[in-house]
Structure formats: structure tokens, C-alpha cells
Amino acid sequence: MSGIPTMTESELTALGKLIYQELGIVVTPAKKTMLEARLYRRLRALGLRSYGEYLDYLRSVRGMEVEMPQLTSCVTTNTTCFLREAQHVAFLTDTVLPEFVAAHPGETFRLWSAGCSSGEEPYTLAMAMSEFAERHPRFSFTILATDISNRVLEEAQRAVYPMEDVDCLPLAWKRKYLLRSKDRSRNLVRVAPEIRRLVQFRRLNFMEPFALRELMHTIFCRNxxxxxxxxxxxxxxxxLCNVLVPGGYLFIGHSESLTGHDVPLRQRAPAVYQRLAAKD
Structure with a gap:
């Protein structure tokens, strides 16, 4: 930590207010040390001497346009993995998709991975639904994957991952949907193009007004x-409920809760909720 300037309480308060207004993220005093370390890299890159100068830059028109995505990457922690919460994937393929096929034969299933980070979640879901589609030839689907961070979206679109990151995937999926690096010493894999083509990536800030062209049948918004x-x-x-079809599903993280929120949802499984119809 040597050489990193100390953030004053007023700078922390002002930064916290800006971050909350623009990103909806709460900055507590406990995050001060983390912010100092991460934002110090931005100070050096921009040739600024203090966090106060950085705040002034952020408040400028150019700073808001150019630097806000960098600030977003500094204050978010993008933790994800392939086949995260395997029971959620099983509920999708064993319950949600069979219900959908029975009720809407021939219709395209629309899924949104909201907060997709570096792509592991939407690619996992694309693999799982591709397997389902092989058993149900009339089934088709689309996946929208969004995140607030341009940096992780770029990683997601590259779709290159260390070998150890895909150890949790079934062997059959790895053989079918992953490509080994030609340089075997690098221990890297890339998601196969037929899976990459199934996922449309887009930047989205939940704090800004947003609209989707069509309502979603399922939304994964976990953690x-x-x-x-x-x-x-x-x-x-x-x-999220406003862009979810009646009867559609919302998956959230197991550490999250909807208790006390007045929303048109009923729980169907741990961290899995179904959108109520108007008559319900």
C-alpha cells in the first residue's frame, strides 16, 4: 500500500454519493481501502494527484462519458463460474423448459442473463439448452446477456477461459462445446462458435431506464x-418483473431474498420465483 494516497472522509462521501446515483451501488466505509487501491491505478493512468481531482474529472462531461465505465469496473467484483448453482440449471431444464414446450409449442424461448459478468453463466445456459434442444427438435431459444462493465463484456465475447475453470462441466459438454488452444502449454479453452452465436451481449446499467424488445420467459439475475x-x-x-412474461421465472442468488418486497412473484424452488398472472 506504500505510496497510495489516503482518501479523505469527504472524498469517500462524495464518491459514494456519485457511485450510488449512477450505479445504485452502496459504498460503505469498510470499502475505503479497496477503493483507494483500485482508484489509485486510475489516478496514475490519468495523471491526477488526488481523489478530489478524480472526482472533478468524473463530474465533467468527458469524465462521465469516458471514465464512468472505468469506475464501474473498479467498484464491482465480477465473481462467476461455469455451472454455478447446478440445481438452478437442473430446474431450468427439468421444469421450466418442459413447461414451456408443453404450453407454447413452436415458440422461441427467451432468456436473459442479467449481470452476466465474463460470460460463464450465459454460455453454461446455452450449453444446457442446446442439450435440451437435441431432445426436443422443435425447441428454439435466444439468450440476451448484459452487464454494466465493458471490460467483462469484452472478456465474455472473447470466450477464452483457463482449463481449470471448466472442470465442473460434464465431460460430454467439454468435448462438444469447448475448443482446446493449439498451444497446449497455455491450458486455455474457447467456447465453440455454435455456442457463442447463441448469446447476444449488451451493456446495461440497471439504474438507467431500459426496455427490451420482447418480454423474457426467464431471467437469471443472481448475486x-x-x-x-x-x-x-x-x-x-x-x-425485472415488468419485462418478464406472466408465468415466467426469475432466478436470484441464494444469499439474496425477496422477503418483504411487494412484487408479483411466488417462490417455486430455493432462489427461484415465478411471475404471477394478473388474475393471481
Whole structure:
């Protein structure tokens, strides 16, 4: 930590206010040391001497446009993995998709991976649904994957991962959907193009007004609400419900809860909720 300037309480308060306004993320005093370390790299890159100067730059028109994505990457922690919460994937393929095929034969299933990070979640879901499609030839699907961070979206679109990151995937999936690096010493794999083509990546900030061209049949928004205070969580869930078809499903993280939120959802499984129809 040597050489890293100390952030004053007023700078921390001002940064926290800006981050909350723009990103909906709550900055507590406990995050001060983390912010100092991460933002110091931005100070050096921009040739600035203090966090106060950095705040002034952020508030400028150019800073808001150019630097805000960099600040976003500094204050978010993008933790994800392939086949995360395997029981959720099983619920999708064993319950959600059979229900959908029975009720909407021939219709395209639309899934949104909201807060997709570096792509492991949407690619896992693309593999799982591709397997389902092989058993149900009339089934088709689309996947929208969004995140607030341009950096992780670029990683997701490259779709290159260390070998150890895919150890949790079934062997058959790895053989079918992953490509080994030609340089075997690098221990890297890339998601096969037929899976990459199934996922459309897009930047989206939940705090900004957004609209989707079509309502979603299922939304995965896991471990996103943990960044927000209770009021912002309620606003986010309401927004998600507005773009979810009646009867559609919302998957959240196991450490998250909708208890006390007035939303048109009923719980179907741990961290899995179904959108109620108007008559319900």
C-alpha cells in the first residue's frame, strides 16, 4: 500500500454519493481501502494527484462519458463460474423448459442473463439448452446477456477461459462445446462458435431506464442485488418483473431474498420465483 494516497472522509462521501446515483451501488466505509487501491491505478493512468481531482474529472462531461465505465469496473467484483448453482440449471431444464414446450409449442424461448459478468453463466445456459434442444427438435431459444462493465463484456465475447475453470462441466459438454488452444502449454479453452452465436451481449446499467424488445420467459439475475440497498433492490425486482412474461421465472442468488418486497412473484424452488398472472 506504500505510496497510495489516503482518501479523505469527504472524498469517500462524495464518491459514494456519485457511485450510488449512477450505479445504485452502496459504498460503505469498510470499502475505503479497496477503493483507494483500485482508484489509485486510475489516478496514475490519468495523471491526477488526488481523489478530489478524480472526482472533478468524473463530474465533467468527458469524465462521465469516458471514465464512468472505468469506475464501474473498479467498484464491482465480477465473481462467476461455469455451472454455478447446478440445481438452478437442473430446474431450468427439468421444469421450466418442459413447461414451456408443453404450453407454447413452436415458440422461441427467451432468456436473459442479467449481470452476466465474463460470460460463464450465459454460455453454461446455452450449453444446457442446446442439450435440451437435441431432445426436443422443435425447441428454439435466444439468450440476451448484459452487464454494466465493458471490460467483462469484452472478456465474455472473447470466450477464452483457463482449463481449470471448466472442470465442473460434464465431460460430454467439454468435448462438444469447448475448443482446446493449439498451444497446449497455455491450458486455455474457447467456447465453440455454435455456442457463442447463441448469446447476444449488451451493456446495461440497471439504474438507467431500459426496455427490451420482447418480454423474457426467464431471467437469471443472481448475486446482483447484493450490491444494492433495500430500496434499490425493490426497484430492480420491479423492473425485472415488468419485462418478464406472466408465468415466467426469475432466478436470484441464494444469499439474496425477496422477503418483504411487494412484487408479483411466488417462490417455486430455493432462489427461484415465478411471475404471477394478473388474475393471481
Amino acid at each position: 446482483v442485488m447484493i450490491y444494492f440497498d433495500r430500496a434499490t433492490q425493490g426497484q430492480l425486482v420491479a423492473k
